Amino acid sequence: MAVLGLGVMGGSLARAVSSLGVAERVIGWSPESTERDGALTTGAVNLAAASWREAVADVDLVVLAMPLRATIEIIDGLADALPAHATLTDVTSLKEPIGRAAADVGLADRFVGAHPMAGAETSGFWASRPDLYEAATVWIVPGGATESRIASVERLWSTVGAKARRIEAGAHDRLMAIASHLPQLASNALAHTIEGAGVARSQLGPGGRDMTRLAASSPEMWSHLLEHASPELIAGLRALASASEAVADQLEAGDVEAVDRLMRRTRAWQGAS
Amino acid sequence: MAVLGLGVMGGSLARAVSSLGVAERVIGWSPESTERDGALTTGAVNLAAASWREAVADVDLVVLAMPLRATIEIIDGLADALPAHATLTDVTSLKEPIGRAAADVGLADRFVGAHPMAGAETSGFWASRPDLYEAATVWIVPGGATESRIASVERLWSTVGAKARRIEAGAHDRLMAIASHLPQLASNALAHTIEGAGVARSQLGPGGRDMTRLAASSPEMWSHLLEHASPELIAGLRALASASEAVADQLEAGDVEAVDRLMRRTRAWQGAS
Numbered sequence A, B: 001m002a003v004l005g006l007g008v009m010g011g012s013l014a015r016a017v018s019s020l021g022v023a024e025r026v027i028g029w030s031p032e033s034t035e036r037d038g039a040l041t042t043g044a045v046n047l048a049a050a051s052w053r054e055a056v057a058d059v060d061l062v063v064l065a066m067p068l069r070a071t072i073e074i075i076d077g078l079a080d081a082l083p084a085h086a087t088l089t090d091v092t093s094l095k096e097p098i099g100r101a102a103a104d105v106g107l108a109d110r111f112v113g114a115h116p117m118a119g120a121e122t123s124g125f126w127a128s129r130p131d132l133y134e135a136a137t138v139w140i141v142p143g144g145a146t147e148s149r150i151a152s153v154e155r156l157w158s159t160v161g162a163k164a165r166r167i168e169a170g171a172h173d174r175l176m177a178i179a180s181h182l183p184q185l186a187s188n189a190l191a192h193t194i195e196g197a198g199v200a201r202s203q204l205g206p207g208g209r210d211m212t213r214l215a216a217s218s219p220e221m222w223s224h225l226l227e228h229a230s231p232e233l234i235a236g237l238r239a240l241a242s243a244s245e246a247v248a249d250q251l252e253a254g255d256v257e258a259v260d261r262l263m264r265r266t267r268a269w270q271g272a273s
Helices: A008-020 A033-041 A052-056 A068-078 A096-104 A147-159 A169-196 A206-216 A219-226 A231-252 A256-272 B008-020 B033-041 B052-056 B068-078 B096-104 B147-159 B169-196 B206-216 B219-226 B231-252 B256-272
Strands: A002-004 A027-029 A061-064 A087-090 A111-116 A137-141 A163-166 B002-004 B027-029 B061-064 B087-090 B111-116 B137-141 B163-166
Touching: A002 A008, A002 A052, A008 A033, A008 A147, A027 A033, A027 A052, A052 A068, A061 A068, A061 A147, A068 A087, A068 A096, A068 A219, A087 A147, A096 A111, A096 A169, A111 A147, A111 A169, A137 A147, A137 A169, A147 A163, A169 A206, A169 A219, A169 A231, A169 B169, A169 B206, A169 B231, A169 B256, A206 B169, A206 B206, A206 B256, A219 B256, A231 A256, A231 B169, A231 B231, A256 B169, A256 B206, A256 B219, B002 B008, B002 B052, B008 B033, B008 B147, B027 B033, B027 B052, B061 B068, B061 B147, B068 B087, B068 B096, B068 B219, B087 B147, B096 B111, B096 B169, B111 B147, B111 B169, B137 B147, B137 B169, B147 B163, B169 B206, B169 B219, B169 B231, B231 B256
Parallel strands: A002 A027, A002 A061, A061 A087, A087 A111, A137 A163, B002 B027, B002 B061, B061 B087, B087 B111, B137 B163
Antiparallel strands: A111 A137, B111 B137
């Protein structure tokens, strides 16, 4: 197999697969030479290819582990470079744009989308770790791929400890707008507000630190995703704004009972799942 | 010493002090008989008093470890029950209302406010743990107490591993509005929004789970605090609403660069502290 992109996501996958010895060879490529060197010296890969074309030349499975825009760009060039039997998969957190890109270059029957719900605010190969995917949910978007290709991608993720679950691309992206992108931007908005009030992160307690942890996430990765911002995400941000304003109004009016009802409700929601 | 209230906060303090053997006797009291029994059988206290009056009858230090309203109520009754030499302290996260309550009953020179920035979403004695305060900041509000009383409260917290820092009550409460109460309510508002979009907590990734962890916090504890909601907290909630709306507007307009600037700025803020 080949892993293109050796940051947190690709590096962690390569490390896990190599340490388990489940692939005959793991070939890695990254645009960053320090990541290629790091992956080779740590044994995350057997071979660090000089170009992505070289990396995919003779493999059964190609995992694209790059941000959304870079993944789409490389798919555009892959159609003629990929061996005819090879299956293509990815790790991005939006599946409709990627699925379209694969279909556009005639790879729909060989592309299986994947999105592991794991990651880190830190980035790069040195932030990767072999147990990153342990117990994580991995969404599998079959698209137009054949069953044996879908099963091989599911096997890869099960092998590294993740739980593979199938979903349709549109349903996945609508879910992620609320389950992933909204919490990310809420953390940025909260950090911005706290900074605006003149409070440093070192002055926060454990709760405040948790709530602003995501504020350090990679702007590079997110800006690509946010080019495809969905109506659900925009509506979610506006609903969050309304909910915050409502609590401000309630506190201003001394209506502590309304806030109490909100807290009981969110506690029940949290406990139910 | 006596610890009144044996939930997460008081239970953890009693456990830490008893396991370190730094107090001659630790007397505990809780309105809940199961907590009294639990504290006694686990060795968190040497004696579980039947009433708080009995608990404080013959001690040097009384720690009030109850929610804000209960703490204020008990202070009202303490003036004649507390031995003349005893120092009184507490653990609530708002220091002005508590300081006023102590002054109102003539205890200003014997009351040292304290606020350990540690806790849990779960509550009750069985959620307590002896290492809860390890490396936590504890705000110490000297108020009108004598230096030796202030120092004895600081020593208590240093002994259980916390870092004591002095602050004035008003400055403390303004800081907590932003550093603690705002992140709490932001988590409730976000959880409410996510529930409103039909998404369960089990569908969230690690980031979304972190962002909604506080949504399970005790409504009982918070509703007492929120009766004293400050203008800073209300302004913070409105600023958070504006920041969320601004991101929605930017995404709707396709202005990904503006969101990118926000993310770079919050990442810098986070990394700086």
